[in-house]
Structure formats: C-alpha cells, structure tokens
Amino acid sequence: MQGTETPTSPSSADAYTPTDRTVPTRSADRASYDRELVHAILDEGYVGHLGFVRDGRPVVLPTLYGRVGERLYVHGSTGSRPLRMTGQADPGLAVCLTVTHVDALVLARSAFHHSINYRSVVVHGIAHDVTDPQEKRAALDALVDHVVPGRSADSRPGNKKELAATAVIRLDLDEVSAKLRTGGVNDEPEDLSLPHWAGLVPLRKGYGDPIADGDLAPEVPLPGYLTVS
Template structure:
C-alpha cells in the first residue's frame, strides 16, 4: 500500500486572505483539478503592466507545460530573462450556480488551482517532445499516439515553457447558499444549479477518408 502524497507547503502567496477554510494543499486534489482542465490563464508582467493570456497546458508529474509561438511575448521573455520568467498560472472549474435569497450571497461552486513560480523555456529535445505529447493528450487522452508528430519546421516555430508545481494551492467552494437567518423566510427560490461538462458526437472533417473510422479513445469520451 503506497504512502499518501505529501501536501504542498503553504506560503505567503498561496494562503488566501479570505475563506481560508476553502484552501487545500493536497497534492492529489491539485493534480485532479489540473488534469480535468483544458485552458489555464498565464499571468506575467511586461513593461511594468500585468498581462494575462489563456492557453493550453499539460501536466507531467510535478510540472506543467505550456506552448506557443517562438515569437509570443511570454515565450520570448522566458528565453530572454535569466533565470526565467516570474508567472502566475490559474485553472478554474465551475461546478454550480449558487442562488441565494439575497444578492450578496449569490456565488459559484468551483474548484481552482493557483501556481506561482518561474517559467523556463524547454530546450532539451526529449523533454520538449514529452511536453508536446502531454499537451495533445491533455485535450484528448491517447491522441498523441494517433497523429503525425511535429516536423522539424513546426518544432522550430514552437516554444515550450515549463513551470514546477512547487508554490501551489487549490481552493474550492461546495454546498448550498449561505443565507442570513433573517432571510430564510423570504419568498425567493434558493439553491444550486449544477453545471456539468459533456462531449457531443464527434463530427468528421469534410475531407476525411470514409475508411478512417472513429478511434476508440474518442468513443470513450
């Protein structure tokens, strides 16, 4: 029987100022939130002003990887700066709309992860290849083994960032609305509207050879 994973160590930047009871540093929970997502938001400072960009990501162990054009701002800055680019990366899932009897207590049920750290460009060919596979498989598991790999020209135009999962925390809200006791008798509906994610039926490309059948990993979605 394996030992439980050691939680991440809280830091000044990963301890929330509000609703601290919703924060978690459990490693498995952080990983599960990251692995369920498609898009993260990458924040950094450029010319003294904050910039936040949505982008795909993938996780391998205790690192996440992000990719982009070699000419994109964060990728270029991570290569120019030594020892890397200070960033903040966030991932959020919304699980429900929390409708209270008062405007003040309306909320969302959610799961989120915030990662602080220094992003570095990945230059090792083997690590770059594994990172790009993780990005593809993060969208559809098993996809990277069923496509043409990037060629030399495509790899030359693609940069990859890595960010260690070191200074990281999760935050969650679950449950019903938190109405004030004096509001419980008000004649307003209160409760939670659950939100779920689903996949539609795959639509083949117009120019797809009819002989190419739907792969099992897509059927599994």
C-alpha cells in the same frame, strides 16, 4: 464568492507547502494544498490563464497546458510574447498560472449570498524555456494528451520543422494552492422563508457530438476516447 467551508487538507508529503503567496487573505478555509486534488483540477482543465508582468503591468493570457508529474508545460509560437520573454531572461520569467472550473451556480435568497461552486488552482513560479529535445517532445505529447487523453499516440508526431517553430516553457509545481467552494446555499436563517427559489444550478460538462472533418476518409472510425464524455 460566499459559501460553505471546505476542509483544509493536512500538510504532509502528499501536500504542497503553503507560502505567503499561496495562503489566501480570505476564505482560507477553502484553500487546499493536496497534491492529488491539485493534479485532478489541473488535468480536468483545457485552458489556463497565464499571468506575467510586462513593463510593470500585469498581462493575463489564456493558454493550453500539459502536466508531466510535478511540472507544467505551456507551448506557443516561438514568436509569442511570454515565450520570447522567457527565452531572453536567463533567470526565467515570473509567472502565475491559474486554472478554474465552474461547477454550479449557487442561487441564494439574498443577493449577498449568491455564489458559484468552483475549483481552482493557482501556480506561482519561474517559467523556463525547454531546450532539451527529449523533454520538449514529451511536453508536446502531454499538451496533446491534455486536450484528449491518449490522443498523442493517435496523431502524426511533430517533425523537425514543427518542433523548431514551437517554444515550450516549463513551470514546476512547487508553490501551488487549490481553492474550492462546494456545497449548497448559505442563506441567513431569517431569509429561509422568502419567496425566492434557492438552490444549485449545475453546469453541464463533457463532449457534444463530434463533427468529422470534411476531408476525413469514410473508413476512419470515431475513436473510442471520444465516445466517453
């Protein structure tokens, strides 16, 4: 993805410490370790892509996730593959969880300079099974609130059977980096007069019109948290 440079954040208590794994080989100027930025990108996403190694081969699966402070949680059926792998291995499962937002298409006059504006976070770490019931409950609340902020307080909490059927793994935010492209078109000076349209095409975000469940009692109103897009 070609493009404009985004300033790198300073290394401080408000930033993650870069490691060999989190310093990109290319476009290092687009990397950031700023905690606030990382949290914001994570909180805006719906689905992360969880990578792990199975029989020596990479596997990448989409997954819901939630964040509580400096910890991410991923849940799934106790029978699902990565969650079973976590439980089996005492030292945990090496994972990489990546969250990406595509903000705009960048149409340059030259094919080469086409790009997208995006914001992504890559988290490397060891995922561990969450066994403490209180942590597990808080993690599941965070997962629901991640889909719609405030929703866990407006739904029936999980019962014993549901909690038992759900496995939760946690991943500490420790080895983390953000990468982003912002700004406009980055064409070569000699291409500026070419007759091709150039610019940004932002992608629309937000909620469409909610569709109430057919069994919903008519007196139940649309909650306020769904009217804010």
